Amino acid sequence: xxDLAAVKAALTSQVIETPSWGYGNSGTRxxxxxxxxxxxxxxxxxxxxxxxxxxxxxxxxxxLHIPWDRVDDYAALARYARDRxxxxxxxxxxxxQDDDFKLGSVTHPDPGVRRxxxxxxxxxxxxxxxxxxxxxxxxxxxxxxxxxxxDITARQDRLAEALGEVxxxxxxxxxxxxxxxxxxxxxxxxxxxxxxxxxxxCLRLGPRAQVVVDTGHHAPGTNIEFIVAFLLREGKxxxxxxxxxxxxxxxxMVGAADPFQLFRILHEVAKNGGFDPATGxxxxxxxxxxxxxxxxxxxxxxxxxxxxxxxxxxxDLDALRAAQRDGDVLTANAVLMDAYNxxxxxxxxxxxxxxxxxxxxxAGYRASGWQERIVAERVGGSxxxxxx
Ligand code: LRH
Ligand code: MN
Ligand code: MN
Numbered sequence: 377x378x379d380l381a382a383v384k385a386a387l388t389s390q391v392i393e394t395p396s397w398g399y400g401n402s403g404t405r406x407x408x409x410x411x412x413x414x415x416x417x418x419x420x421x422x423x424x425x426x427x428x429x430x431x432x433x434x435x436x437x438x439x440l441h442i443p444w445d446r447v448d449d450y451a452a453l454a455r456y457a458r459d460r461x462x463x464x465x466x467x468x469x470x471x472x473q474d475d476d477f478k479l480g481s482v483t484h485p486d487p488g489v490r491r492x493x494x495x496x497x498x499x500x501x502x503x504x505x506x507x508x509x510x511x512x513x514x515x516x517x518x519x520x521x522x523x524x525x526x527d528i529t530a531r532q533d534r535l536a537e538a539l540g541e542v543x544x545x546x547x548x549x550x551x552x553x554x555x556x557x558x559x560x561x562x563x564x565x566x567x568x569x570x571x572x573x574x575x576x577x578c579l580r581l582g583p584r585a586q587v588v589v590d591t592g593h594h595a596p597g598t599n600i601e602f603i604v605a606f607l608l609r610e611g612k613x614x615x616x617x618x619x620x621x622x623x624x625x626x627x628x629m630v631g632a633a634d635p636f637q638l639f640r641i642l643h644e645v646a647k648n649g650g651f652d653p654a655t656g657x658x659x660x661x662x663x664x665x666x667x668x669x670x671x672x673x674x675x676x677x678x679x680x681x682x683x684x685x686x687x688x689x690x691x692d693l694d695a696l697r698a699a700q701r702d703g704d705v706l707t708a709n710a711v712l713m714d715a716y717n718x719x720x721x722x723x724x725x726x727x728x729x730x731x732x733x734x735x736x737x738x739a740g741y742r743a744s745g746w747q748e749r750i751v752a753e754r755v756g757g758s759x760x761x762x763x764x
Pocket of ligand 2: 555
């Protein structure tokens with residue numbers, strides 16, 4: 377039997393980082409839908425994130441995206457966050473929304489464009505110094521659309537050079553988290569398309585470069601928990617961008633499409649010690665809420681991660697290992713399924729009660745009056761960045 381007190385302690389110390397862009401308007405390339413009351417600036421995004429933290433108790437960190445969250449004074453933004461019980465999390469660089477980056481950013485054939493891209497990445501490290509952020513999260517849209525368009529190997533060389541320059545600029549407590557994605561917006565080659573490419577670059581860079589796994593960035597059918605187990609074993613799992621998908625990079629609420637996959641991923645995290653804050657695994661959300669109400673959707677997502685975490689922590693590892701040792705396939709599988717099929721909602725409601733949180737965080741948010749207030753007070757909200 378899993379130790380319930382230890383399960384509760386792990387659930388209490390878990391930190392789920394929410395994305396600033398999840399609070400803004402978003403959409404697809406076909407349409408960005410506007411919602412009433414969305415934040416008009418990064419400060420208001422933090423106000424909304426504070427509501428998520430108030431309702432759940434486990435979401436004190438907020439990731440920023442630069443330049444979507446550009447402000448004059450980042451130290452002041454960090455203070456504003458602190459005053460609301462929050463801290464600023466990963467700084468996400470954006471080298472994908474500038475006309476200059478049409479053929480790539482750090483892998484662009486023109487050294488002048490590469491310099492501009494690296495300049496932005498270095499500026500993001502300056503911002504981290506001001507905000508106290510630990511993580512520089514890098515996702516490159518770089519790639520090609522047509523065979524022959526550019527030299528695949530030369531692009532890897534350019535990528536390595538840029539990453540090396542940024543790595544050298546990191547402070548002792550800062551990390552590069554290198555994200556991969558199979559395709560989109562590039563449709564033929566992508567310069568960091570998979571975990572292996574990211575891992576190879578991180579390995580070469582050194583211990584402060586780690587891989588980030590965005591759950592929506594794989595080919596259909598990819599066994600993500602295998603990747604997670606492998607990276608944890610190598611000390612190279614920097615964190616997650618959680619979301620869920622039915623087809624490609626859908627950015628739907630985590631746990632909505634495939635809660636069983638989320639459980640299998642978090643089982644690997646639990647089994648390999650990844651919930652220990654000392655391992656530094658960041659549990660981030662990377663989602664956009666195009667058609668649903670944003671703040672309750674973020675709350676729901678946090679709850680979905682908590683539920684999958686609780687189930688993963690409930691796996692009876694002694695029984696599992698005994699069955700594995702005995703080659704008892706059916707019992708091993710049953711041990712795992714017993715944990716997955718446990719209704720952990722009463723346990724989480726009890727824990728929230730003990731912590732003075734609403735037993736039902738979505739209901740707690742709805743009763744708070746915040747939604748009505750922002751709809752009345754905020755006029756002309758901004759969009760997350762897509763299509764901006
Ligand atoms: C790319 C990505 C990356 C970006 C975010 C907005 O698809 O997952 O993490 O920063 O979306
Ligand atoms: Mn992502
Ligand atoms: Mn993505």
